Amino acid sequence: MQANKKYSKEIITFLKSHPFISVNAIERALDLPFTTLSKAMTGQRDISEKHLWNIILALSSYGLTIKGYSCKVTESGNLKLWKKWRDGGKTEHVFRGNGADQIYKISYDLEEYRHTATSLADLDNLYTEDKNPYKSLETV
Helix, strand or coil: CCHHHHHHHHHHHHHHHCCCCCHHHHHHHCCCCCCHHHHHHCCCCCCCHHHHHHHHHHHHCCCCEECCEEEEECCCCCEEEEEEEECCCCEEEEEEECCEEEEEEECCEEEEEEEEECCHHHHHHHHHCCCCCCCCCEEC
16 A cells, blocks of 8 residues: 555544544645645545645644554654553452452553654554564553
């Protein structure tokens, strides 16, 4: 799948699930050609690859995720991506008290798994490499 089709689909899905985000306002703010996003949302065309990075950066502040990674623009203009992982209650702890051992299953949020992207090429690595060190764990 080409990068523009892949990211266009994620952007369109995001925008359709957030109806209060104005597509026209995004086009104006990013100085995109008029109807770039609205035509993409109706399936008339894909978003041009030259506009994708700026759209992703802008929508990250509204909660856009890329392949399940949360996004945030850093001060240097890069895109920081992360996932939180949870052990799903697989960790057992024994507490001693009142003459009896009690076993509780406790879920922990584990360390965030981060990437920093400076371009669409960096985002493509998320699609081609599985770097998840916690494959057996649930995504939060």
